[in-house]
Amino acid sequence: MLVAAAVCPCPPLLVPQVAGGAAAEMDDARAACYDAVAVLAAARADRLLVVGPAEPPDRGAFPAGTRGSLRGFGVDVEVGLGKGEPGERELPPSLTVGAWLLERTGWRNAPVEGLGVGEPLEPERCAEVGRELAAGPERLALLVMGDGSACRSLKAPGHHDERAAAFDAAAARALGGANTAALAALDAGLARTLRAAGRSGWQVLAGAAEGAGLAGRLLYDAAPYGVGYFVASWS
Structure with a gap:
């Protein structure tokens, strides 16, 4: 059963070494992520x-101990999913940032594993995956990494789209309210158009949290680079 969840953005810029001189611009987001992990x-x-989110061939399960690095972003940062033997595959960037957050906050609690989900995964299948994850008797926690739309400004990666602000506002309300129905109702096609990489993971969370009775709290909601970044805590 799902007992808690944290939702965090996954840009490598969250890691100060990657952001360099602009690291302070993500201070508030980073602090909110630390608070969510503490819950x-x-x-x-x-x-x-x-x-x-993950692209092929980085989708699917990653066992405890799997390593990931941010060398592709110009920094010598390597992290892993808790204790265990390194796997044959490396973590995708989103899970690497998640592993970095856990290491940075000194995670010493439950064993850690990873799951890379594809952006094209249909909402119903996302919900099924979430239900399957939460079906067992063990107390499960989720750290869901993912960004909102990438179209909030002219300088955003996806350029400006007038629909982006409303999409992100709906996602923020659903995440802050632990509203599983509203998360499940997010339009996958629109999310794809707006380059919202968090949609599939959020809908996995929605499936896992069905009937769990969790309360949500939105800790951060901003678009500093024209990309929607949200931090939420469910417990």
Whole structure:
């Protein structure tokens, strides 16, 4: 059963070494992520699963101990999913940022695994995956990494789209209210158009949290680079 969840953005810029001189611009987001992870730690789960967007061939399960690095972003930062033997595959960037957050906050609680989900995964399948994850008797916690739309300004990666602000506002309300129905109702096609990489992970969370009775709190909601970044805590 799902006992807690944290939702965090996954840009490598969250890591100060990657951001360099602009690291301070993400201070508030970073601090909110630390607070959300602290709520996960307090839940005393039996298992923590880090969920994030991934491109082929980096989709699917990653066992405890799997390593990831940010060398592709110009910095010598390497992290892993808790204790365990390194896997044959490296973590995708989203899960690497999640593993970095856990290491930075000194995670010593439940064993950690990862799940890379594809952006094209249909909402119903996302919900099914979430239900399957939460179906067992163990106390499960989720760290869900993912961004909102990338079209909030003219300088955004996806340029400006007038629909982006409303999409992100709906996502923020749903995440802040732990509203599983509203998350499940997010339009996958529009999310794809707006380059919202968090949609599939959020809908996995929605499936996992059905009937769990969790309360949500929105800790951060901003678009500093024209990309919607949200931090939320469910417990």
